[in-house]
Amino acid sequence: MDFDRVREKLNILADAAKYDVSCASSGSDRTNKTKGLGNASKMGICHSYTEDGRCISLLKILLTNHCIYDCAYCVTRKSNDIQRAAFKIQEVVDLTINFYRRNYIEGLFLSSGIFKNADYTMERLVAVAKKLREEENFNGYIHLKSIPGASDELMFEAGLYADRLSVNIEVPTISGLKLLAPEKKHEDFTKPMLKVKNEIVRYQAERKIIKSTPKYAPAGQSTQMIVGASGETDKDIMYSATYYYKTYQMRRVYYSGYVPVADDARLPAIGSQVPMLRENRLYQTDWLLRFYGFAVNEILNHEHPNLDMEVDPKLSWALRNLHHFPVDVNTADKRLLARIPGIGMQSVQKIMDSRKFRRLNWDHLKKIGVALNRAQYFMVCDSRHWERRDLDAEKIKGMILQTSSGKFRNQYSAQLSLFN
Amino acid sequence: MNASTTLMYDGSFNGFLTAVFVAFDEKISVADIQKNGRCQNGLFSETETIFTHVEKAKRVWNGIRNKSHNAISNVYFAFLSETEGVEMLLFDYIQKLMRVQNGKYLDYSDSTVLHISQLARKVGREKHRMEAFVRFQLTKDDIYFANIEPDFDVLPLISKHFRDRYTDQQWLIYDVKRKYGIYYNLDHVEMVSLNLKDIHHNKTHKSDAFVNGEYEYQTLWNDYFKSTGILSRINPKLHTQHVPKRYWKYLSEKKAG
Numbered sequence: 001m002d003f004d005r006v007r008e009k010l011n012i013l014a015d016a017a018k019y020d021v022s023c024a025s026s027g028s029d030r031t032n033k034t035k036g037l038g039n040a041s042k043m044g045i046c047h048s049y050t051e052d053g054r055c056i057s058l059l060k061i062l063l064t065n066h067c068i069y070d071c072a073y074c075v076t077r078k079s080n081d082i083q084r085a086a087f088k089i090q091e092v093v094d095l096t097i098n099f100y101r102r103n104y105i106e107g108l109f110l111s112s113g114i115f116k117n118a119d120y121t122m123e124r125l126v127a128v129a130k131k132l133r134e135e136e137n138f139n140g141y142i143h144l145k146s147i148p149g150a151s152d153e154l155m156f157e158a159g160l161y162a163d164r165l166s167v168n169i170e171v172p173t174i175s176g177l178k179l180l181a182p183e184k185k186h187e188d189f190t191k192p193m194l195k196v197k198n199e200i201v202r203y204q205a206e207r208k209i210i211k212s213t214p215k216y217a218p219a220g221q222s223t224q225m226i227v228g229a230s231g232e233t234d235k236d237i238m239y240s241a242t243y244y245y246k247t248y249q250m251r252r253v254y255y256s257g258y259v260p261v262a263d264d265a266r267l268p269a270i271g272s273q274v275p276m277l278r279e280n281r282l283y284q285t286d287w288l289l290r291f292y293g294f295a296v297n298e299i300l301n302h303e304h305p306n307l308d309m310e311v312d313p314k315l316s317w318a319l320r321n322l323h324h325f326p327v328d329v330n331t332a333d334k335r336l337l338a339r340i341p342g343i344g345m346q347s348v349q350k351i352m353d354s355r356k357f358r359r360l361n362w363d364h365l366k367k368i369g370v371a372l373n374r375a376q377y378f379m380v381c382d383s384r385h386w387e388r389r390d391l392d393a394e395k396i397k398g399m400i401l402q403t404s405s406g407k408f409r410n411q412y413s414a415q416l417s418l419f420n
Numbered sequence: 421m422n423a424s425t426t427l428m429y430d431g432s433f434n435g436f437l438t439a440v441f442v443a444f445d446e447k448i449s450v451a452d453i454q455k456n457g458r459c460q461n462g463l464f465s466e467t468e469t470i471f472t473h474v475e476k477a478k479r480v481w482n483g484i485r486n487k488s489h490n491a492i493s494n495v496y497f498a499f500l501s502e503t504e505g506v507e508m509l510l511f512d513y514i515q516k517l518m519r520v521q522n523g524k525y526l527d528y529s530d531s532t533v534l535h536i537s538q539l540a541r542k543v544g545r546e547k548h549r550m551e552a553f554v555r556f557q558l559t560k561d562d563i564y565f566a567n568i569e570p571d572f573d574v575l576p577l578i579s580k581h582f583r584d585r586y587t588d589q590q591w592l593i594y595d596v597k598r599k600y601g602i603y604y605n606l607d608h609v610e611m612v613s614l615n616l617k618d619i620h621h622n623k624t625h626k627s628d629a630f631v632n633g634e635y636e637y638q639t640l641w642n643d644y645f646k647s648t649g650i651l652s653r654i655n656p657k658l659h660t661q662h663v664p665k666r667y668w669k670y671l672s673e674k675k676a677g
Contacts, residue, residue: 001633001636003636003640006640007639007640007643010640010643010644010647011643011647014643014644014647014648015647015648017648018647018648018649018650019650031584032584032585032587035587035588036587036588037585037586037587037588037589038585039584039585041551041581045548045551045552046552046662047552047553048552048553048645048663048671048673049658049659049662049663050645050648050649050650050659051649051654051655051656051659052649052650052651052653052654052655052658052659053653053655053657053658053659053661053662054649054650055662056645056648059644060648095640098637099637099640099641101556101558101564101586101589102555102556102557102558102564102637102641103554103555103556103566104555104641137588257653259650259652259653274652274653276653350526350528353526353527353528354526354527354528354529356527357527357529357530358527358529360529364528364529367528367529367531367534368528368529368534
């Protein structure tokens with residue numbers, strides 16, 4: 001290995017890959033049956049965290065940052081004047097294996113700029129995965145990027161070696177895509193997605209009959225959308241996320257606050273703030289949809305196209321629907337418990353388990369871990385004390401904000417500071 | 421009044437389970453369960469020394485496991501937390517568990533149950549952290565070596581994870597605090613104690629115990645760590661929340677400078 005050369009390439013190609021937020025290594029059940037190297041952990045492991053607090057679980061690199069496309073939001077776009085580099089297949093394999101053996105990573109996340117054409121690029125990505133699996137006997141996690149426009153045959157082969165496949169949709173609306181990436185067609189993104197979805201469905205059906213059916217992308221597929229680049233509303237984003245969850249059975253949709261990388265009139269200027277709070281609220285909404293039994297139109301609809309930045313989406317929904325409350329935690333069903341602000345799914349389960357033994361009071365709930373500062377306005381329990389005042393939504397919101405603190409608070413505070 | 425007894429055991433998990441067996445078997449009114457050498461006699465209690473008996477321990481293990489799988493792992497994890505007085509807490513928990521009719525005993529409004537589950541959770545978190553933060557370095561003897569200093573005694577918990585994962589390489593994980601390690605010799609994992617001359621921090625000084633390429637890979641990893649971070653999103657508080665400072669000295673990417 002030519003250390004200096006690899007070092008230089010790694011710096012360039014890791015830097016270019018960092019805007020891909022997905023770093024999940026969970027959900028694969030690939031076990032080490034062959035006495036080889038690696039065993040995918042079902043729950044996933046983050047081996048370190050970057051200084052911006054994101055998980056480092058996989059060696060996330062581009063095979064190359066040469067690209068024939070010129071998408072405005074992308075740092076490796078053709079017109080951007082940056083250093084270009086490309087890994088050899090063997091170099092990626094060596095890096096992955098040696099990092100893995102030292103317990104630095106869970107596996108490889110390989111993406112690429114598009115050189116020549118989609119199929120040519122996809123073929124190289126598949127070749128890396130194939131080499132890892134077949135020559136190195138590697139059972140760790142592999143996440144491959146599906147290159148938009150890649151052929152069905154290649155997508156099929158990719159799924160045989162990879163645990164997860166993903167295509168980043170990047171721009172949530174078709175009109176936005178036309179504006180920012182005029183050379184790409186919406187169908188280029190959805191075609192590989194559809195193929196992968198169909199193969200997963202086929203694999204799951206066949207596996208029921210023949211247990212030795214070769215695994216096909218056991219950790220499913222995911223996608224990513226940029227937030228705050230093309231002026232879309234939270235409603236646009238979440239409705240399109242819901243569409244991808246439903247239509248393509250996505251395991252995850254990621255939301256990535258746009259980090260300005262280009263001087264382009266179509267985009268926010270370089271140096272403008274990354275919309276991290278908005279990103280956070282979108283993830284909260286995503287969780288409500290996937291785990292708390294909310295429907296997307298309950299949280300975002302025609303009257304409320306954007307999320308409330310001051311409070312979390314569940315609290316914001318509760319404040320708009322005060323007629324559902326207060327809920328009695330000792331009798332309410334699971335679905336309703338999960339809708340009380342300040343009670344998460346862990347607490348819901350603990351409440352369900354404990355209330356078989358006795359009626360719960362404030363003290364029990366506090367110890368279990370319920371955030372009473374929010375929950376107290378929306379529930380009653382085994383106590384004579386509860387919120388008896390007839391408070392309106394604004395009042396409750398004000399009281400909750402007063403008794404809590406948030407790290408983003410200074411960004412949206414409407415109150416004027418006294419000394420300026 | 422029945423005289424209560426303090427049970428002394430050897431500090432091992434099997435020893436503790438034997439003590440529980442004896443207490444149930446002889447219907448002893450237990451004042452306390454303590455490790456040998458750390459004894460502190462109560463004024464009105466007698467002392468009885470328990471000799472570890474694997475068969476007896478196994479019966480208690482199976483008894484708890486038949487009640488619930490969740491309970492047995494809670495008991496084991498909480499025991500490994502090495503918290504002062506955890507034995508009596510566990511004894512109380514096991515008594516309560518045995519008393520209920522249906523298998524599960526998940527009354528989180530009971531302070532013992534809640535406390536045990538919280539302890540188990542803490543240990544579980546530490547186990548998971550160690551699976552993440554172990555950093556192997558390749559020695560000249562072709563052994564991937566790592567030393568760690570976990571808050572709790574988690575080596576017995578992580579051994580399976582590493583055995584399943586690294587079946588084709590020899591590795592050794594050494595707990596500096598508790599002075600023992602686990603070593604995989606390409607066939608099975610065994611417990612070892614070492615006379616470790618120096619502890620391998622992430623210091624800039626290079627040890628000659630390791631192969632030449634070792635420090636090159638560490639450099640590549642450190643570079644990767646740096647270039648994958650996004651500067652405009654920097655958030656040191658969140659970073660230290662995920663990677664608490666007490667682990668930094670064994671992580672090469674957190675090397676100063």
